[in-house]
Amino acid sequence: MFSQNPVMNGPNYSFSDTPRTKGEPREHRFNPYTDNGGSTLAIAGADFTIMAGDTRHTSGYSINSRMAPKVFKIGGSNSSQDDATIVLSVCGFAADGAALRDQLDTICKIYRYRHGKPMTLNACAKRLSTILYGKRFFPYYVTAMLGGLDEEGKGAVYSYDPVGSYEREQCRAGGAAGSLIMPFLDNQVNFKNQYVPGSGEGHDLKERERHPLSRSQVETIIKDAFDGAVERHIEVGDALQMLIITKDGIEESILPMKQD
């Protein structure tokens, strides 16, 4: 008499009420990523590290903001971050960058609360790698860099790919103009392809000896690197933010750049 009897004929309500299981595939056309441009640069010195980035925030050909910093202090004991010792820079998709920054900052704060001391740069670097790899199959679309001083007080820079491969380096440029800046750094920081004048020809040439640069030299190199990038890349410009990490704390400076 009742063909719709739920018990006799199995599930046959007039509306679809089957519970959805977790992880069931769905079809979408929505793209969860975008690129907000900008470029970052980090150089480690003998007893200091400088993390720099431009402050332009773009989408397509539009400038969203001329003052959107992408270099952040991490793991201070309060929200003003005035006692922080580690600096993070993120470049790429800004929303993922902000989410990554918030997460790493929270982890560093919890570490400080549990252990009664700030996280070392080395430990923080490993932790950042696992955070990034935690989203291996829906990555944070950012090139991250971490800077500070190591346990011996020497300047240190760690650079990452979006899924957490990382390496300690002397210097690294990332983001939109990374490919413009990096060869310049190879030449000016690591003295690549520079030889001692008059030391011979061909294989007899002696390489110019590497030595750590002074703080003022590094600041000049960073300014020149960004000025060069601003001229040649449309997504870079507006202002240059530099965070200088020394044993006495973190200094911030913001210099104007071309706004075109």
Next chain:
Amino acid sequence: MDHRPQAWGRPRDDVYGAYDASFMQNNAPTAHTQQPIVTGTSVVAIKFKDGVVIAADNLASYGSLARFTDVKRLRPFANASVVGFSGDISDMQYLDRHLTDLALAEAYDSPDSARLSASNLHRYLSKLLYRRRSKFDPLWNHLLVAGLDDQGAPFLAAADLLGTTYSSPSLATGFGAMLAQPVMRRYAPDEESAAKLTREEAVNVIKECMKVLFYRDARSLDSYSLAVVTKDGVEMKENEKLEDQSWAFAERIKGYGTQTV
């Protein structure tokens, strides 16, 4: 009488025929907002020395059809901030209900003055949007939040469907980012010049921008809402009309080249 409770209240097949469940059966996956349907166009806003001016027109388009001409896209929150919505209107209405609940819950804890400043509200909304995009179920909106921050300084910031956030002395969404931003940046290129603008100047700049947008944005309307947020609260005007439009020059234009009459 049928003794089986499962069958109670169901139409009898011998009287009504078997129910054809295929009418209601939906085997497709749950549909999230995959593209905006009914949409609102630009929201524009600029900071001045005591607060923020924000405006959006009253149109909700259905594709190229100007379907709903009385949709208010500015929403005051706790008489302390204003959220301007562009993008999908159903998602805007969802967020509006969500904010009503939030305002209610907040009013229990702090009935006399707003506890959430505009910067708190912006952070809340941007986290909400970022969470939804990470679930691949975005709220298809681009919002501007205007008001004052925790220090009482003018606050203006944007958040979009991807959870991207940014702040600037003047902001505009959609078409406004191309047409209104250059106009507003003439008056407020940086924070210092925005802090020198008077309220009257800021309102005039916004009115000028709404006019430029009506001239050149095919999804815009000449009736709009305009809100001014200061420390004294939100002043909302919801049925403004564009004034002093210039169309007289059109009489002299004939043909597309050589035609003279």
